[in-house]
Amino acid sequence: MEKIKVLTVGAGAVGAYFTGRLAQTGKAEVSVVVRSDYGTVKKNGFHILSECGDFDFLPAGVYRTAEEYPDIPDYVILTSKALPQIDEPALIRGAVKSSRTTIVLIQNGIGIEDAVAEAFPENEIISTIAYIGATRTAPGIVRQKGSSELKFGRFGGGDSIAGRLLAELYQGTSVKASFVENIAYFRWVKLLWNLPYNPVSVLGGGLDTKEMSDRGPVETLCRELMEEVRLVAAACHVELPPELVEQNIEYTRNFPPYKTSMLVDFEAGRQIEVEAILGNVCRLAERHGLSVPRMRACYTLLSALDRKHREKRPG
């Protein structure tokens, strides 16, 4: 059987881990587009330290841009951060030369598919949610902790042969992968946690999950932010059951203390995903005429804080 051709664009820790696991199956030929770590990855590939087994991921091809990829890929998997200055269509355009290429977006937040969907109306888009703890600890080195999961779904909802096939490819790996027909629902469910806890962890001066589980004002603010998320989701025809709010509170209370990914990025001086997590949701609220005062206050403060913080740090 011919191998399935995959091109991973923006292969950071998350991209390297997930598509490295795909390469391990032997059923996919995975190439990567990397920028900052190009030299190291070209020479040595990725070395991945994982609680589910360390492994080396030697991509079939290592490129600086998508244009350099010589083939028509079956899948282009974009795993860059969702940041406003990133022109996602431009990042992948060079490799999306045929309508039979499926575009897979592995990113956080809401509204992250819009630009790509508009730029490539002929291509199927698989919106993907990743549940993973992975960090790039040095060029080409990725450390992954705990379990990892991928949920694939057709952007816009419904069935997808390409989406199901991708999920099946992960069978037998340590990645729990599934295809769902209502990916938007799961995206909002993930946001229900991300929207309160990520911004509050940063705005509160560096709070870990334990510190946000104060059974007091911070938890109350997180709860109220979740209710605002439910309101916007409902306007977008996604009903988030009310009990999810308390489930998130309980989960956060009982999990060993950890820093949110946004806090980790912030403390490392990296730009944080303010727009994908907060901005797009505030704009949806506005479009539907909904009042989300806490969310909007956090959005305003976090945008300013993110800008100031990066101004203060060189680079």
Add this chain to the structure above:
Amino acid sequence: MEKIKVLTVGAGAVGAYFTGRLAQTGKAEVSVVVRSDYGTVKKNGFHILSECGDFDFLPAGVYRTAEEYPDIPDYVILTSKALPQIDEPALIRGAVKSSRTTIVLIQNGIGIEDAVAEAFPENEIISTIAYIGATRTAPGIVRQKGSSELKFGRFGGGDSIAGRLLAELYQGTSVKASFVENIAYFRWVKLLWNLPYNPVSVLGGGLDTKEMSDRGPVETLCRELMEEVRLVAAACHVELPPELVEQNIEYTRNFPPYKTSMLVDFEAGRQIEVEAILGNVCRLAERHGLSVPRMRACYTLLSALDRKHREKRPG
């Protein structure tokens, strides 16, 4: 004429400046209670660098505690910061031995008189608002910029001979002093500026007044916070005219950029006045059943940030 006896307790930059100007008139004998700078002040007094004229302020007596003060003062002037762990009655009790001593509170915020009023029901309390830019640049050294103003008023409202006398003592000095019958109004007016701009400057990562005048989301948040202040003030029978909101926005836009006092304190690693500026107002809102979501979100985030920030800094 016998000199009026004044004891200044907690003589930081603001206390030293204002009561130093009082001593300069020759009509008041001003002693001070100081803690951290006791040695320097005992030896050399205060050296005050002011745009309205430098001067030395040599207090009649310098004490470590109010108990050491040997007399019955006409005025005890408390100028410490309004912080929850400061037991204000305890700070002045040693000097308030008679009901003819007037207690003057020069502090920011709302609800800052309650503890002292309860502890000394027989004494008249003069609630005072200070408008000043003054910093302690070294032990015993104070730098004052721009104009300075004091508004005295009887706590609870109405006339006060002691309050009027104090305002009159400032006649001929560079301090613009006045007595008002409705000090609560002016306190809320000052809060209308302080409540948005102080917290937003800190939560936004260190924004100066120019950066907060963005004609965009930050200004909008400040405007909305002011509307929440107006709501609480109205419930406390203080009507803040709606046009004050836009006046504050205009003032802030047009003033040369500066850092709020809360931001200055925060950046110096000092505890900030979260309770006097935000906490007490949120509690008033709660008592009156008012929804102030942005104010409460800022209160929660700023409390957490203040705590975390000081945890991270030694001392």
